[in-house]
Amino acid sequence: MAADQFTVRSGTADDFDDLFLVLQRAFNDDPDDAERDDERQVYEPDRSILAYRGDALAGTAAAYTRELTVPGGVVPAAHVSMVGVDPTFRRQGVLTRMMTHQLADIRGRGEPVALLWASEGRIYQRYGYGLAARKLAFEIEREVRLRETPPPGGLRGGTPAELVADLRAVYERVRVDRVGWSSRPGIWWDHLLGDLPKRRRGASMLRGVVHDGPDGPDGYALWRVRGDWSSTGPRGEVVVREVAAATTGAYRALWHHLLTVDLTRSTSMWIAAIDEPLLFLVDEPRRVGARLGDGLWLRVVDVPAALTARRYAAPVDVVVAVDDPQLPDNSGAWHLVGDPTGAKCVRADRPAELRCEVSALAAVYLGDASLATLAAAGRVRELVPGTLAPAATAFGWPRPPSAVEIF
Ligand SMILES: CC(C)(COP(=O)(O)OP(=O)(O)OC[C@H]1O[C@@H](n2cnc3c(N)ncnc32)[C@H](O)[C@@H]1OP(=O)(O)O)[C@@H](O)C(=O)NCCC(=O)NCCS
Numbered sequence: 001m002a003a004d005q006f007t008v009r010s011g012t013a014d015d016f017d018d019l020f021l022v023l024q025r026a027f028n029d030d031p032d033d034a035e036r037d038d039e040r041q042v043y044e045p046d047r048s049i050l051a052y053r054g055d056a057l058a059g060t061a062a063a064y065t066r067e068l069t070v071p072g073g074v075v076p077a078a079h080v081s082m083v084g085v086d087p088t089f090r091r092q093g094v095l096t097r098m099m100t101h102q103l104a105d106i107r108g109r110g111e112p113v114a115l116l117w118a119s120e121g122r123i124y125q126r127y128g129y130g131l132a133a134r135k136l137a138f139e140i141e142r143e144v145r146l147r148e149t150p151p152p153g154g155l156r157g158g159t160p161a162e163l164v165a166d167l168r169a170v171y172e173r174v175r176v177d178r179v180g181w182s183s184r185p186g187i188w189w190d191h192l193l194g195d196l197p198k199r200r201r202g203a204s205m206l207r208g209v210v211h212d213g214p215d216g217p218d219g220y221a222l223w224r225v226r227g228d229w230s231s232t233g234p235r236g237e238v239v240v241r242e243v244a245a246a247t248t249g250a251y252r253a254l255w256h257h258l259l260t261v262d263l264t265r266s267t268s269m270w271i272a273a274i275d276e277p278l279l280f281l282v283d284e285p286r287r288v289g290a291r292l293g294d295g296l297w298l299r300v301v302d303v304p305a306a307l308t309a310r311r312y313a314a315p316v317d318v319v320v321a322v323d324d325p326q327l328p329d330n331s332g333a334w335h336l337v338g339d340p341t342g343a344k345c346v347r348a349d350r351p352a353e354l355r356c357e358v359s360a361l362a363a364v365y366l367g368d369a370s371l372a373t374l375a376a377a378g379r380v381r382e383l384v385p386g387t388l389a390p391a392a393t394a395f396g397w398p399r400p401p402s403a404v405e406i407f
Contacts, residue, residue, distance in 0.1 A: 011048030026084025059085035059094040067183035071397040072311025080116040112306035130362030132298035133401040139289035180401030211250035219250025236264035273402030295403030307345035312338040316394035321352035353387035367397030
């Protein structure tokens with residue numbers, strides 16, 4: 001059988017150029033030396049996977065070692081990326097082989113969850129990933145205004161390179177409470193602020209603005225402008241990349257700035273939270289033009305470790321049966337006891353009360369979808385009447401997760 005001719009191995013530093021070439025083919029991209037060198041900065045050779053048929057490189061996958069904020073805590077999380085199969089080797093099981101190899105590797109490293117952005121949502125569900133953080137995209141018309149104009153002042157503009165120390169400090173302060181945000185080891189700031197011309201898509205260089213509060217920097221925004229003119233005047237667009245704010249004052253001042261930049265007529269943002277406070281600050285939420293999309297896809301790699309690592313909004317004592325053919329150690333009945341201060345999940349010694357697909361567990365893990373919603377979709381079953389509602393409440397969290405960056 002042709003598929004049996006594939007072999008899979010872990011990578012080395014020397015593999016990067018070949019690996020990147022396959023990715024560019026898979027993504028229908030042209031070769032780009034600057035992009036390759038930029039991606040090389042964050043490459044972790046021993047976390048990459050290469051699939052071969054004979055000497056021909058057929059596909060690659062990789063992962064980054066970062067932390068993820070979950071309800072009430074921070075956990076090590078494999079950040080899966082650089083997944084691609086050469087177009088001539090598609091649909092012969094290469095991705096399935098790489099995912100099998102990678103999930104075993106992640107489990108061996110002791111990371112309880114893996115997460116990724118999917119180019120197409122249908123690709124990863126078969127490997128146990130669930131949609132764990134949805135996002136909004138905004139197309140905001142210029143007529144939209146904040147209900148109350150914040151006082152002027154407090155903002156300091158600059159290039160991201162000039163402001164990077166403040167950006168890092170604010171991000172670290174904010175991310176520990178923002179479920180869905182990832183740690184950014186030093187090299188990641190270089191990578192994320194790299195600002196390659198190819199990634200500007202016709203817009204300006206990346207700009208930064210920092211908000212200085214009474215105790216120093218407490219918020220920032222990263223944005224570009226796509227300039228344009230019509231016969232009736234300027235009609236540029238502010239393209240917002242990221243807003244991080246530790247205080248309401250910073251958040252309001254930054255958004256006021258982003259909604260009113262001179263010579264622009266609209267403001268867009270591709271990755272906003274589904275509960276973005278902006279929706280409740282503006283005079284006309286409808287004209288924010290919000291569109292729902294998928295953000296983070298998560299895989300629970302180690303069920304007891306993952307369920308123990310997060311906190312619960314209300315006391316919970318429930319036995320959940322999980323079926324995980326790809327990682328059989330996850331299968332079986334798990335007894336979860338938890339509350340807002342801590343949790344413990346061990347093998348159960350009483351019958352299951354809920355049954356949950358492992359990808360459905362992923363979808364509720366960060367507190368976005370409710371267990372009750374997954375039950376309505378038929379992907380969670382209430383085996384003992386009366387156990388679903390309290391468990392659904394406990395798995396919630398005061399704010400839903402948000403995605404902050406594509407990695
Ligand atoms: C997506 C991609 C990695 C799939 O690789 P592949 O080796 O063709 O996948 P496999 O042969 O292992 O497919 C496994 C299964 O997933 C299905 N599948 C794979 N990619 C799919 C897609 N894009 N849409 C729908 N189904 C897909 C296959 O049909 C197969 O189904 P089956 O088990 O029922 O037969 C490859 O098509 C690719 O590189 N695409 C472009 C780059 C990309 O999108 N990468 C993902 C980045 S997040």
